[in-house]
Amino acid sequence: MPSSLTDLTALVETIARTQDPEAMMDTIVERLSELMDADVCSLYLCNPQQDTLILAATRGLASNAVGQVRLSLNEGLVGHIAASLSTLNIADAPSDDRFVYIPETHEQSYRSFMGVPLIYLRKLVGVLVVQDRDQDRYSDEEEAFLITVASQLAGTLHLLQRSGSWMQPEVLPYKxxxxxxxxxxxxxxxxxxxDPHMTLDQVTPGINSDPVEEKAEFREAIEWLAKDLESRSGKMGHHLPGDLNALFGVYQMMLKSPELVNGVDARIDQGDSAPWALRQVIEQMAQIFAESDDPYLKARSEDITNIGQRLLNELLQHERQVIETxxxxxxxxxxxxxxxxxxxxxxxxxxxxxxxxxxxxxxxxxxxxxxxxxxxxxxxxxxxxxxxxxxxxxxxxxxxxxxxxxxxxxxxxxxxxxxxxxxxxxxxRLRNEPAESLDGFRVRLLTNTGLLADATPGLERGAEGVGLYRSEIPFMVHQSFPTEEEQLRIYQKVLAAYVPHPVSMRTLDIGGDKQLPYFEMSEQNPYLGWRGIRFTLDNTQLLVTQIRAMLRADIGNGNLQVLVPMVSRVDEVSSFRGHMEKAVADLRKEGHPVRMPQIGMMIEVPSAMLLLPKLAPWVDFVSIGSNDLTQYLLAVDRNNPRVSALFDHLHPAVLHALMNIQQQCQTLNLPVSVCGEMASDPVAVLVLMALGYNSISLSAYNIPRIKLLIRSVERQALLPLLEQAQACSHEEEIRALFQPLVEQALSKPAATTQSENADDQQG
Structure with missing residues (x-):
């Protein structure tokens, strides 16, 4: 009987190395039967399309029963385990009232029976069973071992079970x-x-015999790809709204960045081959973004990897040719x-x-x-x-x-x-119409952005400004802190794109999970560490440089607002305002006609919500970062698959917090806005309207649909639902209250709005 951690570790590692689904399942039942000295070991998996269990693999039962034996939940001993989600360990299975004999398996000669459910993130994946001819109950140690094995394998088997690739075609006609x-x-x-050819992660270390030639080939690859991007941009340009075609410009900017070009050249000079140098530099640049907890910044790593792959294709002369489709x-x-x-x-x-x-x-x-x-x-x-x-x-x-x-x-x-x-x-037809309810409640719809190329979608879809501009990107793509002039040029373009609408620029939100390649930080718990305003106040020169660049960029535009991230203390905001006032005074002395912008604070940390009356004298407006606030209130990392299902911005605790913040801001005469995923969730938008929030910042692509929703309801009709929601103890109950209104509003023609209705009545 296995009793050591070594046995379990060896089994799990063996499974992890097995890529073929059928081989993986066969390995599980074979190794378990050997480790437990069992006559039979069988794996049953749930049919992802039906509430049935299918015999997916076995050692000991008839092999032709695999894929053929199907049990309903609560049918037989296996079905009982699945329905009850509990372990079953009995000495004489055939004598049990729940036993169902299945002739195809030839299991009549096996007496002892033990089965455990496979559960991943609260969902049933399948059932793992061992059987013996002896009429004897399995020991407590054996039961504990099988339970442990099931808990370790459930995650791996979950992916296999969901894919359906283990099932015979006749069981699942489509996937x-x-x-x-x-x-x-x-x-x-x-x-x-x-079809990709060789991918970046397949490039192996190599040395060059002629660094001059290798660098020349790399330069040729860059020039070729630059021309190709320009050509493709021309093909697609007339299909794109406004200047969204600037996305190709972003690729061009990355392609010719000093970090990429100089980085590859330096490694070639050290003796690396061009492909190997390229892989190392691209991975380093992409990793900076990939480690970020911010999903927007994380997505930028994909862009860098794409550029690297295209360059590799050209270096290896494997670029895809145009083929007939x-x-x-x-x-x-x-x-x-x-x-x-x-x-x-x-x-x-x-x-x-x-x-x-x-x-x-x-x-x-x-x-x-x-x-x-x-x-x-x-x-x-x-x-x-x-x-x-x-x-x-x-x-x-x-x-x-x-x-x-x-x-x-x-x-x-x-x-x-x-x-x-x-x-x-x-x-x-609603693009230039206000987001106003049928009874006159006006909601300002702002958008979130982080690159100049993202400006067009918001403008094209009727955004009334930028509620959150992430300023981290210039810092993360450099090999050193960007200068004031470099930041100035970027901020000027963003502000100018949205004049006269307001743009709320968040100061550098770096630290913890958002690493810089040139400023090493190592923390045990980055979510509670040196980040946001804590980091920038401790690095005053960086903060002052960024503030100065923002203030100068606002000259001639006049639409800058500044947001302070991750506020948790009063002295953080008071110190920030002091730096802002001094920067304004210094720039005016230097001859720059800057103005004092409105200063806002983000409520992401619960302490900021509790300290609002003490923070109010130092700020002009408030922005609620719903993603982080929900994460901190619920102690749930939404990027952790084990607990991400528990992340919901309509959790009763979050609802209570939002109600508290809105009431405080109203009393303190502080404008307040909500940004994050919550602002794109139709049900959550109705809840926010009922609470009295009249400004939200969301993805540009969701603005038209959310605008239609707002224009299709009466706020007064939401208030009784909000009162009921306050008594709910689960987020699903809250969603159920508002969902019918969402379905009704988004199922009717978009042209049916209050203005058209009024015209019809007058006619």
Whole structure:
């Protein structure tokens, strides 16, 4: 009987190294039967489409029963374990009333029986069973070992179980995969795989024999890619709204950045081959962003990796050639479909994008939204090569894709596509209309941004300003702190793009999880460490330089507002205001006609909420960072898959906090806005309206839909629901109260707003 941690560790490591689903399951039952000296070991997995258990692998039962034996929940001993989510350990299984004999298994000769449920993030994955001919109950030590094994393997088996790749084709006629909602809408087409050649992570260490020649080849690769980007930009430019085509300019900027060019040159001079030097530099640059907890900044690592991959293709002369594509709707699929991949195809043929990695904030997502192409990122368990040329449905609204769908499902989705087209056409008419409820409650809709290229979507969709501008990017892409002049040029462009609308620029929110390549920080708990205003106050010269750049950028624009992040103490804000006032005075002495901007504080830390009356004299407005506030209130890391399901900005505690903040701000005469994912959640927006919030900052792509929602309801009708919500003890209860209003508002034609209704009545 295994009793050491070594046995368990060896088993888990063996499973982790097994890539083939069938081999993985066979390894589990074979190794467990050996470790426990059991006559039978069987693995049952839940059918992801039905409430049934399927015998997925066995050692000891009839092999032809695999894939054929199916049990309902609560059917037989295995079904009982699944339904009760509890361990079952009995000495004589056939004599138990719950026992169901299945002839195909030939298990009548086995007496002792022990089974444990496989549970991952509170969801049933399957059941693990051992059996013996002896009529004897398994020992407590054996039971404890099997329970431990199940807990260790549940996460690995969860991915396998959800993919359905272990099931026989006749059991699951079509496959559905889940991912991250990236760009809304629905598309149906032929799955077209974007084939990479050698990827960056496949490049191995190499040395060069002629550094001059290697650097020349690298320069040629940069020049070729720069021309290619310019060409592709020209192809797509007339399809893009406004200057969203500047996304190609962002790629050009990254391509010619000193950090990339000089970094590769330096490594080549040290003896590295150009591909190996390129890989090291790209990984270093991308890692800076990838380690950030901010999903927007994290997504920038994808852009850097894309540039690196394109350069590698050219260095190795493996750049894809233009190939003939079928004259039919296509869904582009791959690990990460990038901007230049899109430009290789006629846009009218691209009906969807599916990526097995990536995030909803990548530039691919930005373009997909702007072009109206449904997109799903980070799809788990999908092997694109396996389904080349198959029909696929991309549901960007739900973050799903379905391969080989039946015709009846396709017909329903085509109907939904037609309905969505009519809906979007109605939304376009609302761009210049106010976000005002039927009974006159006005909500200001602002947008979030971090790159100049992100400005256009907000302006095109009717944003009334920028509620949050993330200023970290210039600091994270440099090899040293950017100068005042470098920051000035960036801030001027952002402010000018939105004149006369206000732009709230958040000061440097670095530290902890957001590392700089040239300023090393190591902390045991970065979420509670040296970050935000704590970091910048301790590095006063950085703060003063950034403040001066922002103030100078505001000259001639007059729309700057400044946000202080991660405030937790009164002295932090009072010190910040002191630095701001001194910077204004110093710049005026230098001859710069700067003005004192409004200063706001972000409420992300609960202590800031409790200290509002003491903080109020030092600030002009408040912005609630709903993501961090929820995270800190609930002690839930939303990026941790084990607990992320517990993260919900409509948790009763968060609702109570928002109510408290709004009431305090009203008493203190402080304007208050809400930013973060909450501002894009239709149900949460109704709750915020009921609470009295009249300013929210959200993703540009959600502005039209949220505007329609606001214009379709009466705030007075929300107040009784809010009163009921205050008595709820679970977020799902709160959602259930407001969801019917959301469905009603977003299901009717967008043109049916208060202004059109009024015109009809007058006519």
């Amino acid at each position: 559905r995969f889940s991912g991250i909602r990236s760009a809304g809408g629905i598309g149906i087409g032929r799955l077209w795989v974007i 079928p004259d039919e709707p296509l869904v582009l699929t791959g690990e990460l479909v990038n901007i230049t991949d899109l430009a290789e195809f006629p846009l009218q043929r691209i009906h969807g994008i599916v990526c097995t990695s990536g995030s909803a904030l990548s530039h691919t997502s930005i373009l997909a939204n702007a072009l109206g192409i449904p997109a799903v990122m980070g799809v788990e368990g999908l092997d694109p090569d396996r389904y080349r040329g198959q029909r696929i449905i991309v549901d960007g609204n739900r973050g799903e894709c379905t391969i080989n769908p039946p015709e009846v499902l396709c017909r329903e989705y085509r109907r939904m596509i037609a309905d969505e087209k009519r809906f979007i056409q109605g939304l376009e």
